[in-house]
Amino acid sequence: MTQLYHAGKGQITDEIRKVAEYEGIDVQKLTKRVAKGHVVIPSNKNRNTKPCGVGRGLSTKINANLGSSPELENVQLEVKKAKIAVEYGADAVMDLSTGPKFREVRKAVMEATNIPIGTVPIYQAGITASQMKDAVVNMDADDMFRAIEEQALEGVDFMTVHSGITLDTVEKVKRSERIMGVVSRGGAFLTAWILHNQEENPLYKNYDYLLEIAREHDVTLSLGDGLRPGCLADASDIPQIGELLILGDLVKRAREADVQVMVEGPGHVPLNQVEANMQIQKTVCKGAPFYVLGPIVTDLAPGYDHITSAIGGALAARAGADFLCYVTPAEHLSIPGLQDVKEGVVASKIAAQAADVANGLESAWAKEMEMASARKNFDWEKQYQLSFDAEKARKCRERKPTPESDMCTMCGEFCALRMVRDNI
Ligand SMILES: C[C@H]1O[C@@H](n2cnc3c(N)ncnc32)[C@H](O)[C@@H]1O
Ligand SMILES: Cc1ncc(COP(=O)(O)O)c(N)n1
Ligand code: MET
Ligand code: SF4
Ligand SMILES: [Zn+2]
The missing domain is CATH 3.20.20.540 (Radical SAM ThiC family, central domain)
Structure with missing residues (x-):
């Protein structure tokens, strides 16, 4: 039987539970969406697939x-x-x-x-x-x-x-x-x-x-x-x-x-x-x-x-x-x-x-907020960690190095962030 079949009967499968947890949404709500066909969880019975939900609200x-x-x-x-x-x-x-x-x-x-x-x-x-x-x-x-x-x-x-x-x-x-x-x-x-x-x-x-x-x-x-x-x-x-x-x-x-x-x-x-x-x-x-x-x-x-x-x-x-x-x-x-x-x-x-x-996805916003803090605090490691391509970000900074940690070589001593951070 399929995820859709179980959801239609109101049964919460392991896959539905895991997807709800990953997405941070209510499991009953997700079950209804799967039952309606607005969300699918591709997961063949013959394979041990990591559950991944695709569809409305995810x-x-x-x-x-x-x-x-x-x-x-x-x-x-x-x-x-x-x-x-x-x-x-x-x-x-x-x-x-x-x-x-x-x-x-x-x-x-x-x-x-x-x-x-x-x-x-x-x-x-x-x-x-x-x-x-x-x-x-x-x-x-x-x-x-x-x-x-x-x-x-x-x-x-x-x-x-x-x-x-x-x-x-x-x-x-x-x-x-x-x-x-x-x-x-x-x-x-x-x-x-x-x-x-x-x-x-x-x-x-x-x-x-x-x-x-x-x-x-x-x-x-x-x-x-x-x-x-x-x-x-x-x-x-x-x-x-x-x-x-x-x-x-x-x-x-x-x-x-x-x-x-x-x-x-x-x-x-x-x-x-x-x-x-x-x-x-x-x-x-x-x-x-x-x-x-x-x-x-x-x-x-x-x-x-x-x-x-x-x-x-x-x-x-x-x-x-x-x-x-x-x-x-x-x-x-x-x-x-x-x-x-x-x-x-x-x-x-x-x-x-x-x-x-x-x-308006909360999890997406949370990451943006973390990046904003990391930038403001010149926390380069955190910025790399949050970025989709950490290696490229690191290489870009190190290609034009500066011993100062609270600026980059774009503006140097005229770093905008640094100039006003203590007074605003
Ligand atoms: C429908 C899409 O499938 C992609 N596509 C077709 N064959 C391959 C392949 N061997 N490797 C990667 N992408 C492929 C093309 O990007 C096409 O646009
Ligand atoms: C979103 C999307 N559309 C189409 C195909 C198949 O490729 P094709 O239709 O060329 O066989 C695909 N893999 N993904
Ligand atoms: C004709 S090139 C192969 C696929 C093509 N890029 C497509 O969109 O549809
Ligand atoms: S041009 Fe290339 S990608 Fe496009 S259909 Fe022909 S072989 Fe495939
Ligand atoms: Zn094309």
């Missing part, structure tokens, strides 16, 4: 993507990425491996961490079909469900399923004036599959079967945004919104089956459309947790897309997004390396904290 969570590609596969490197992500405060990781050793990577990453882990099982189905049947589009429904079941049994906590890509939504893309077409990888696998086979998406057609598997192992479904915009001009268009309407219906069906569900969101969105996108998702999907990639608010900064995403992410989380999927400086350019993972996590943490403060 602190904003962040996810780090990692995994191999056909171009670069090194199991130990992916383990290192997972460890760095955890070290810098990622709340979850997704293994998005598409290299031939995807099973080995997944196993190693799952062993190296205990935070929730997510995957996109259609990748496994597609890679396997491309190896055994010559092409991704030659996978069949059994291949898709076999991948889902295998990963559910292994203990994957949340899975992206692109069930909103249908014959109808593909038709909408064809008729649209989209510039970028389909940029989601899972979305592209399924769009290509539908076009080739002229059949309905098995993840939509056999959604009830998918729900059965998810319910049995308590896998949280993350309804994929297969038609998310890939450039600013495509944001909020008919294919994107058409898919979202289907996801709204699928949220309802998941909840009726006691399956925990969240919804994935756009992509590339101009800043002035971010808030509306959050509001539409929250209404259409009846308060389901919203898991957003970025949003990336300008396309002109390859190499700095952790920043374009943190800007969008802060506004999104302020307007209702619950879970930020990080974007690294390598986005649109290459598979991320260790430094990219670190910078992606830090940028997302900044966005999440900015939103949590604006949303």
Whole structure:
């Protein structure tokens, strides 16, 4: 049985208790939110996952993507990425491996961490079909469900399923004036599959079967945004919104089956459309947790897309997004390396904290107050300890050293803080 099932019966699970404690909120209140599907706790029964709540009223969570590609596969490197992500405060990781050793990577990453882990099982189905049947589009429904079941049994906590890509939504893309077409990888696998086979998406057609598997192992479904915009001009268009309407219906069906569900969101969105996108998702999907990639608010900064995403992410989380999927400086350019993972996590943490403060979260405010005191008191160690990247902060100070502890080399003897502190 699932967290949603227990919460619906008013039962307080260990996971609910731990999340309430971590968030500093009333356990009864949290149980109600889980029962309604406004909060999910991705925690597969087959894995000993550290409980992490995602959704209404909780602190904003962040996810780090990692995994191999056909171009670069090194199991130990992916383990290192997972460890760095955890070290810098990622709340979850997704293994998005598409290299031939995807099973080995997944196993190693799952062993190296205990935070929730997510995957996109259609990748496994597609890679396997491309190896055994010559092409991704030659996978069949059994291949898709076999991948889902295998990963559910292994203990994957949340899975992206692109069930909103249908014959109808593909038709909408064809008729649209989209510039970028389909940029989601899972979305592209399924769009290509539908076009080739002229059949309905098995993840939509056999959604009830998918729900059965998810319910049995308590896998949280993350309804994929297969038609998310890939450039600013495509944001909020008919294919994107058409898919979202289907996801709204699928949220309802998941909840009726006691399956925990969240919804994935756009992509590339101009800043002035971010808030509306959050509001539409929250209404259409009846308060389901919203898991957003970025949003990336300008396309002109390859190499700095952790920043374009943190800007969008802060506004999104302020307007209702619950879970930020990080974007690294390598986005649109290459598979991320260790430094990219670190910078992606830090940028997302900044966005999440900015939103949590604006949303009035007490724990977020408490940390800001501590930092204010540490700054005022020139307590450098405390400042490093409170910062998202202690090492970088320390290096910055030590790069331009001064023997004086109550100033820095920015103003030197004209330090503003020092000049008035005793008289105000
Ligand atoms: C949906 C998002 O998933 C990310 N993505 C896809 N594959 C990988 C990988 N191997 N490593 C890290 N991120 C990946 C990209 O950032 C994309 O935008
Ligand atoms: C927020 C979010 N959106 C989408 C994906 C999956 O990637 P894709 O859709 O490209 O397969 C993801 N991992 N996270
Ligand atoms: C086409 S590049 C791969 C993913 C892309 N960055 C996206 O948002 O959606
Ligand atoms: S450009 Fe790169 S990141 Fe974008 S879809 Fe192609 S391979 Fe993936
Ligand atoms: Zn992109």
